[in-house]
Amino acid sequence: MKMSKKKSVGWLSTGNGEGSLGLLKKGIELVNENKIEIKYIFTNRESGEKKGSDRFIDFAKSNNIKVISYSSQKYKKIKNSDWKNLRKSYDQEVLKKINPFKVDFIVAAGYMLFSPIICQHYKILNIHPALPNGPKGTWKTVIKELIKKESKFSGVSLHLMTPDLDEGPNLSFCKFSINDNNLHEYWEDAKKCPNSIEETKLFKKIREIIVKNERNLLLETLDKISSNEIDIDKPNQYDLSDSF
Missing domain, CATH: 3.40.50.170 (Formyl transferase, N-terminal domain)
Incomplete structure (x- = not known):
C-alpha cells in the first residue's frame, strides 16, 4: 500500500x-x-x-x-x-x-x-465554537446566545476560512448536549441571573464542554486529513460526533 x-x-x-x-x-x-x-x-x-x-x-x-x-x-x-x-x-x-x-x-x-x-x-482551518448552522461570533457571544435561547444542543465545527467571517465551507463538526439532566441545576441557577450570564456556573460549564470538544474535533479532523479520509479541497461537512 x-x-x-x-x-x-x-x-x-x-x-x-x-x-x-x-x-x-x-x-x-x-x-x-x-x-x-x-x-x-x-x-x-x-x-x-x-x-x-x-x-x-x-x-x-x-x-x-x-x-x-x-x-x-x-x-x-x-x-x-x-x-x-x-x-x-x-x-x-x-x-x-x-x-x-x-x-x-x-x-x-x-x-x-x-x-x-x-x-x-x-487554506486555513478555523475552529468555531458552534455547529455549522449555530450562532456566529466569539465563544462568549455563542455561549450567551445558547443560554438565552435555552438550547438543548450545541457543537463545534471546523471550516475553511474565507474573507467573510465564519462563513467558509465546513469540513467537520461534532454535536453534544448542553441541557441534559447533569446540567439541570446549572440551568435553573442561570435563570435567576438573566443580566449577568457570563458570571453563572452554566456559562463556565458550557465553556468547559466546548473547549474539550474543540480539542477532540481538531485532533480527529487533522488525523483524518493526514490519512486522506478528509479532503480539504472537497469540504463535505463530516459529522465526527461519534469519533470521540
Whole structure:
C-alpha cells in the first residue's frame, strides 16, 4: 500500500490561555505520532506581553517548533491607527514572515485576529465554537446566545476560512448536549441571573464542554486529513460526533 505524504502544517495562534495551549497539545500529539509536521507557529504576541502567551511560546519552543512572533499590539501602536485600518497591512507583514515555509494548510487555533488576506493565499482551518448552522461570533457571544435561547444542543465545527467571517465551507463538526439532566441545576441557577450570564456556573460549564470538544474535533479532523479520509479541497461537512 502506498503511504500518504505527511502533511505540512502552519499554525496561527494568539496563545492567550489554556484553550490555545490545549489545541496545540493535540496538534503535537499527531506530530509525535508522525502524522503531521508543524512547520511553524505564528503568534501575534511577543514574549513578555502576557503570561498566557509566554507559556504558549515556551511550550512550543520546548517541543522544537519554530515560533514566529510579531506583536499586533506594537504594530497598532507604531502605526497609530484603528485596527480596522491596519488588518490588511498587518496580514501582508505576516505573509512575508510565513511565506518561506511551505505548508499544505494552516490551522488557526485560538488566533484572535481575523485574516482576510492570509486566507486568500493559504487554506486555513478555523475552529468555531458552534455547529455549522449555530450562532456566529466569539465563544462568549455563542455561549450567551445558547443560554438565552435555552438550547438543548450545541457543537463545534471546523471550516475553511474565507474573507467573510465564519462563513467558509465546513469540513467537520461534532454535536453534544448542553441541557441534559447533569446540567439541570446549572440551568435553573442561570435563570435567576438573566443580566449577568457570563458570571453563572452554566456559562463556565458550557465553556468547559466546548473547549474539550474543540480539542477532540481538531485532533480527529487533522488525523483524518493526514490519512486522506478528509479532503480539504472537497469540504463535505463530516459529522465526527461519534469519533470521540
